[in-house]
Amino acid sequence: MAQNSSIGSIRQLLGLGGITVLLGACGAAIPPQELVDARAAYQQAVESPASEWAPAKLDTARQSLEEAEAAFEDDPDSELTRDLAYIAERRARASAAAGQREQNKRRLAQLEAEYQELERKQANMTKEELEKMRARLEEERRRAAAGEQALAQKDEALAQKEAEIEREREARKAAEGKLSAAIASLKEMGSVKEESRGVVITLSGSVLFATGEYNLLPIAKEKLNEVATALKDQGYKKIVIEGHTDSRGSAAKNQELSLQRAQSVKAHLVTQGMDASKIEAVGLGPDRPVATNDTAEGRAMNRRVELVVEPE
């Protein structure tokens, strides 16, 4: 193309030189309008993209103009001169249009390439963005899943805790129920009251033991079994079993008897599965009467065993 262009340029120069020579030869003859137009059109074509992009057509235009100039040289006023100039003018303009067209075509190709490049870049950009978005969504999904898992674990732990609490509540309720039942039962043979030192279960000595004895009566064992079950369910820190007597007889004997009775109760409770290390048996004799020892009724109340339960 570059070579063609160079050849075309040389030809144009030669052509223009020839035209100039012809013009010089024409002398004072006035060229027809068609020839004037042809010369101008050719000059414009030379200065147009035709020189680079349509050199063959420009060369044809040059030849046509040379023919017109030659005809003008021969006969300035002839119809042939005007015809040839007319044709040269059209061909010069056509070559300029062809050059422009070629330039436009190249511009189009360039723009299309640019468009494709832009589209590719945008597509890549979109792809990159999509990848980023996907990664971001995946991360969010992962976090959400982790959060859900953690939440589920928390829920599960909470549910377990609640279930545990509920079980404990139920157990406590059941134990309380049993204790209540036991207490209710105990009330038949004694009393239950809450004091600063703990829950005090007072059992009448007449119900537990025969007079002067420290072995438990069968009915007393049954009742103590219920107490043992209730205390095991409820839980306790420590139990102090106190044996008490009335004031009749020697204090030493009463002291001994009260201890033996307390130990009997402890021994029985241990046979029911209670922890011996948490149970202390003490004999207090007549030292802590709860009623007068002057009446039979008062003395009966003073003969007693007290279970002082220190809750957990």
Added chain:
Amino acid sequence: MRLETLFLVTVCGLGVGACGGAAVPHAQITSAEASVRAAEVGGAQGVPKAELHLKHARDQIEAAKRLIEEGENERALYVLKRAEADAELALALAEEQQSRRDAEGALKRIQQLTEQ
């Protein structure tokens, strides 16, 4: 007198044969008409400047045909050449216009793409 007349007729006849006896430019008619069709197919009718030259081409072909009917074959030949030049210019202008529109369209597409 007869000989003189014969001489004149012969000279005239020879003269006619040499000057006014050009053949009918059939090839040039075909060529010019083909160029007109090419310009039409190339879209010259939709481009005002091109359409004008297309019209010139058609008019000149018609004029040339009339000249041929009148026996002016040589004159008709050049009129047909002018017609062909006009038709070729019409086609060149139409093609140039089309290429310009194509390039403008491509530029617009790029602008639209970058504005997205």
